[in-house]
Every structure is written in structure tokens, then in C-alpha cells.
Amino acid sequence: MHGSEELRFRHHQADEVTAIVQLFASVFAASAGEAEGALIGGLAEKLFTTTDASDLFNLVAVDDGGVVASLFFSRLHVSDESEVFILGPVAVQTDRQGEGIGRALITHGLADLVSRGVQAVLTYGDPKFYGKVGFRQLSPTVIKAPFQLSQPEGWLGQSLVEHAIESLSGQCRCVDALNDPAFW
């Protein structure tokens, strides 16, 4: 029996990039099929190789065997005055899912964003899962997604500061790696 208490949560190191890309490819292949594994593995690689360092954070959960989970936050440009990031993708090693690792990794990541003065974080995914770590459905009058969404109910966000996320509005621009309708 594994336990999440043996894990360490921290930013990724440069020599972990290949393992992280493989983690995303294998986890999404197992959960959604080979094509999705290739798509999300490719996304992870492109996020690392094409995004400015100031626009990207990757967090990992590691044990003595290496990386068991990882997530990305990338900058979402809403206005020149706001600091907004989007969470995703997230992956927990297939045989370690359901142990609380995903929740713990995201919780560490949100605390990291708060310490950097980020005002709000968005994501696009399953409201049931992300609702457990503070995300709520965004009304269409709040930030508009970069592309038409195939699952509008998955457009989620939370404020990390005192004022409500509704203070943000308008179209946003994502980083190049996410700027592809295949992900929306």
C-alpha cells in the first residue's frame, strides 16, 4: 500500500522533462486511448519547449522512484493588469490514482500561485473533480475561453484574492502550446 505522505511536492527539474512527458502520454493513453495519450504527451512537450519561463510552472509529486504526478499552470492573458493562470493538464500515475495525490498536488500548486501574487486560476475539465479543489463554473459573462468549448460546463475558475473572479471579463489569450482547438 502506497501513501501520499511519502511524496514530495515541488517544481520540476530540467532533467525530469522526459519522464514528465512520458507520464502524461502513458496516463492519458490508459484513461482515454492511444490517440489522446499522444495528443497530451505532445502538449506536455510543447508546453516545456515553447513557453517563456515566466508564463509556465510545472509541479511534480515525487517519491524515491521518481515522478508520480505532475501538473502545468500556464499564463492566460486577460488584461495587462491581471495575473491569471490556467491549470492543465494534470496527471497522476495510473496505478497511484485515487490516493489523494491529485488533490494534494493541486492544493500545493494553488498555494504556489498565491505566493506569486496570481489573482485567479482557471481550468477546463470535470467539474466534479475540480470542484473538490475550489473551482466553480464560470458564467459566460466572466472570462471567455480562447476557443469555442466542446463542453462549456467544464470552464471553471476560482479567485485567489479577495475580490470575486467576476471582476475579470473579456476574451483571453493562452500560451502557444494550448492555442489549438483540439484541446478545447
Ligand SMILES: CC(C)(COP(=O)(O)OP(=O)(O)OC[C@H]1O[C@@H](n2cnc3c(N)ncnc32)[C@H](O)[C@@H]1OP(=O)(O)O)[C@@H](O)C(=O)NCCC(=O)NCCS
Ligand atoms: C483526474 C486525476 C488527476 C485525479 O487525481 P487522483 O490522485 O486520482 O485523485 P484524488 O485521489 O486526489 O481524488 C480527489 C477527489 O476527487 C475525486 N475524483 C478523482 N478523480 C475523479 C474523476 N475523474 N471524476 C470525479 N471525481 C474524481 C475523488 O473521489 C476524490 O474525492 P474525495 O476526496 O471526496 O474522496 C487522476 O485520476 C488522473 O490523472 N486521471 C487521468 C488523467 C486525467 O483525467 N487528468 C485530468 C484532466 S487534465
